[in-house]
Amino acid sequence: MTPSSHGRGALRRRLSAGCGGALLAGVLIAGQAPAPPSVAARYAEAAESLRTAGLRSETAYSLLARLTAGGPRLTGSTGAGAAVELTRAMMAELGFETWLEPIMVQHWVRGAETAAVVKPGGAGLSSLRITALGNSVPTPEAGIAAPIVEIRSFDELRARGPAVKGKIVFFNVPMDPRPMDTFQGYGAAVPYRSQGASEAARAGAAAVLVRSVTLRTDDFPHAGMVAYDPDLPRIPAAAVSTRGADALSALLAKGGPVEVKLVLGCRELGPTPSANVVGQIRGSEKPDEIVVLGGHLDSWDLGTGAHDDGAGCIQAIEALRLIKELDPKPRRTVRAVMYMNEEFGASGGRDYAAAPRRAGERHIAALESDRGAFLPVGFGLGGTPQQFARLRTWAEPLLAPSGILWVRPGGAGADTGPLAAAGAVLMAFIPDSQKYFDVHHSGLDVLASVHPRELELGAITMAIMAYVAAQEGI
């Protein structure tokens, strides 16, 4: 470790010296004053140092192991509360200034949940792998037993009209596997999960079963929110695994009635206190100008939210750790925020932006990580066209050695969005999306599905962006 520690020490001294950048990158041409080195040239060594320091260890993975060992972190739950304390403690151990910002969150709890094919009997498909959608109302305790109607689109639902009255609507709309960006296929399928219950209720359905939104064929149901139209009856809503959906569809294709008994014991317990968790390295020159990094601390409850979004929280913490190791006194404040309650409506991000404490602060950039901990391949940057153009001149060359192959306009995130109105430039690192929906909102979203180097590379790219922004402004 000696050579590299030495290298970082030397780099730190040069960075502290302020004008040292010219030594790093300036080229002297005889009889001519050197051109001032570009931002990219001045920070090339710092970016390299952040990258090699990150890759040398599996620190982010160790921190994520601690977080996920606490179990799921469904908003409002005991697990989420413990994660608030744990992540604050982690950041305090690393020497960050930390505090909690109390907020109120929804507290929905899962109960018994089963779906059994009761007709035809002996169909070889007695039990379906299901999970209640978040926010769903329960069934009566005895369940709802009703015929199933398979529906492949909202158009088909409208066309079937009264045929679904009193029945369980089975939305069987697979994710389209063709787009490279799997978020495209996700976006097209997810309305059946979020709005299907109210659309079916409009036609008089008794409940809905929705095909899980994943490209894999397996036995894992994938959760997610159902959003009820306030003007329509609330009917119970559950996701069924893709293999279960295929089996149910095959059974229906044989003709003859298929009846399912659905039992959901979930319920809403009302508002409960929780908190956003904040840790920071205070800026040495402009402490009130802030670069904020973050992810959401709450998760779904079938796995342990390793990718979604334990990874984003831990990457923010690890990015601060890497920055602190490189330069304990950045010019502007670098802050990590673990937003609460993203999965039930992203209130944590709104509450953070609206908190009274924000009055004396100016967030110059807000970087969100909430697309899983897979291989980082791109970066989305917001701001005005001028800001984007300027950021890109240094972001592209400084991020490329860490595997970032493109920088494009973008950067919006569910939790950072509210900060844009106050002038923050939004940023988001974009990992490869091929595998994200395999695990998303399911029992597969556990530590074993995260790779230490991929997780760390996300933290490294976040650290590079945040550090240069903290030193140079936007």
Add this chain to the structure above:
Amino acid sequence: MTPSSHGRGALRRRLSAGCGGALLAGVLIAGQAPAPPSVAARYAEAAESLRTAGLRSETAYSLLARLTAGGPRLTGSTGAGAAVELTRAMMAELGFETWLEPIMVQHWVRGAETAAVVKPGGAGLSSLRITALGNSVPTPEAGIAAPIVEIRSFDELRARGPAVKGKIVFFNVPMDPRPMDTFQGYGAAVPYRSQGASEAARAGAAAVLVRSVTLRTDDFPHAGMVAYDPDLPRIPAAAVSTRGADALSALLAKGGPVEVKLVLGCRELGPTPSANVVGQIRGSEKPDEIVVLGGHLDSWDLGTGAHDDGAGCIQAIEALRLIKELDPKPRRTVRAVMYMNEEFGASGGRDYAAAPRRAGERHIAALESDRGAFLPVGFGLGGTPQQFARLRTWAEPLLAPSGILWVRPGGAGADTGPLAAAGAVLMAFIPDSQKYFDVHHSGLDVLASVHPRELELGAITMAIMAYVAAQEGI
């Protein structure tokens, strides 16, 4: 499936019409003859069709499941022989013209292999997870019990000189985790595995134990070849898991002698007949001009060679399948070759290039996939600077929608190298390397470590390159 089949049919008709390209991409400007569309423009729709057809199914994964179900394919083994028959049968089922090209290969077999710490007793480390290196000579049946000397570099070995005489040299040189391209760290560590035995024998050592070449800390030993210097005694050589290496190192750090008993029952059975496996779609206009795709069919024997290199073989087969579905009559021949015996010296590639059958053939391009089935991110292309520049004009825009973010000079492969001398332009698709050495040559290289979409994307990018090369030449 109807709309897409229709789309492919329409595309096929336009491609067959020859001049149809202008319809796809030409833009008419009033009073001006349209510029002839570029290669990239003329094949944009074909590339899109290959990509969506591939992503719609998990065909490559199904084929790889069949191949790996047959177990390991160590060169010369029964498993390798069965794989010859199986891959030929797969290609015949897909309607390709197939044949075998007999070759002779080495046949080395693993036997009992154990390593036990016999001194100090009660050290809490009785047994090490080891595996014989390929080509290793055995120990005497009773094993070799000798003190261990930990060595961190060849320089240190030379400095220790006579101190290692009669002992077991333990090369404990970890892979450097800092380079993004993990092949760099691999390249630096692997000489201890391939040449360590002879270097240690030069100093009079009795055997070598080599730290497994992986970035993970786990219990899986990773195999690989040992190459003996013909002028030095051959001593037994085995790899030890990284966790075993760390434990052994910690034990040695306590001071006092550490003695290990190593038993290796491996042996060489002499030359045995085997074959390269060939399948092709014959060119309709220039059948003797050939674009060859391939990987190596033999594997190490601790896993089932899913990534290394079952994936490369299956991607070549799947690329041909996708091409045939798009256009059953490409202008030039498109050929898939499963090279045998890469792991024991790459003789299959040399034998293929030197076979009498090659006399009437002209290989214009040779594309190898032998870097695992992870996410494709780049493409290496060889040839003259002029050929590279021309290829790049269409390769970059046609591959980008399938996730290929860069095209650079390169493309050399262990099995395709010999074809370059005969004028073939070498090509290689480059998947992300972050996870490759986790599984490489170990018991972790099994189907479960391969992702269907990542595997398929490799086949898709290979199909795009091969199809355009077959239509347009190089």
